[in-house]
Amino acid sequence: MLDDYLRRQDGVITLAQARRSGLSHSAVVRRVRSGHWRRCGPGVYFADDRPFSTAARIRSAVWGHGANATASGLTAAWWLGLMAIEPSECEVTVPRNSHGRGAAGVRVRRRDLKDQDIFEDRGLRVTGLALTVLEASARRGGGPKIMDSALQRRVGLADLQRAHIRNQGRYGAGAARRMLQAASGGARSEAERLVIQLLRGARIDGWCANFSVGPYVIDIAFMRQRVAIEIDGWAFHSDQPAFQNDRKRQNWLALQGWQVLRFTWLDITSQPERVLSEIRAAISAR
Known part of the structure; x- marks a missing residue:
């Protein structure tokens, strides 16, 4: 039974589990003193x-x-497979009336979680999928890409919205709210506004928004250089007909001599300098 605990729990065991396995408290102490076990x-x-x-x-x-x-937070996101990068510190949420402080490498947050926002995965209490997505998306090191990826295959937008309402006032709630608003359908239009702000802030001119070319309208066009900036929303909104139409549109523009640059809402909000750099490179090369 002891070996089974250690195998299933990544080598970690609690005193209560050790006692249930037949070890006395003094036997546990001996293992620690001998160096076979480490107290964590x-x-x-x-x-x-x-x-x-x-x-x-x-x-x-x-x-x-x-x-x-x-x-x-990011700790739960890694545990649930929402991100591959290991968290640099462990985030643990405890009830408000809990005592004690976080040790080195551990960030403690005090909040009373609702039962529907907690579940057990491989013997560990973890925030539920929807709340984990919301929190991790608002953390440095996480970001909107976590939400977009989760919406594609693991969680529904309505689930995220309900979890957000249940947990208003939490750390990062404002950032998560803005992402939810974008995911609800406003990402593309908001992204266009952000690109226009970036261009004006960088004093890049010679462009026109919503420029008509043949049967299509280019989101932002540099007419002289024939560079078209096309803005996408969130990947989870994409379906097969939309994908095919985008490719047909892009091919038509290319055949007319236009260079097409595509950016998503995630590109523009998380990597604005890269977006500007690519636009500058395109218009200076033509």
């Missing part, structure tokens, strides 16, 4: 005969803050 927090231990993985680090951080602690 109050009543939490790691069997030091294996690498201390990211999963082990997260389990230790969450379990070390009590039975009601929950992995949240």
Whole structure:
């Protein structure tokens, strides 16, 4: 039973689990003193005969803050497979009346989570998928791409909106609200406004918005250089007919001598300098 706990839990075990496996408190102490186990927090231990993985680090951080602690933010996003980059620190949400402080490498947030925003995954309490997407999307190191990717295959927009309403006032709620508004259909028009602001701020002129060419309207056109800037919304809104129409439109413009640059709302909001750099390169080369 002890080996089964360690195998399933990335080498991490609690004192209560060790006792259920038949170990006495003194037996646990002996393992720690001998160096076979490492104490990671109050009543939490790691069997030091294996690498201390990211999963082990997260389990230790969450379990070390009590039975009601929950992995949240980027930590929950990594645990649920929403992002591949390992979090630099573990974020743990605990009830408001909890005591204790975060250890090195652990950020503690105090908030009373609702039952529908907590679930157990591989024995660990984690914020629910919808709340995790909202929080991770608003964190530095996360961003709108997490929300867009999750909306494509794992969560519905209505689920995100309900989770947002249940958790108003949380850290990052304002940023998440703006992303939800964009995801609801305003991303493309908002992105066009942002590109126009970028061009004006960089004092780049010679362009026209909503420029008609043949059967199409170019979002932003540099007429002299024949450079077309096309703005997309969120990837999760794309369907097969829209994809085919965009390709048909782009091919027609190319045959008429236009160079087409495509940017998404995510490009413009997360990498505006790259967007400007590519536009400058295109108009200076023609």
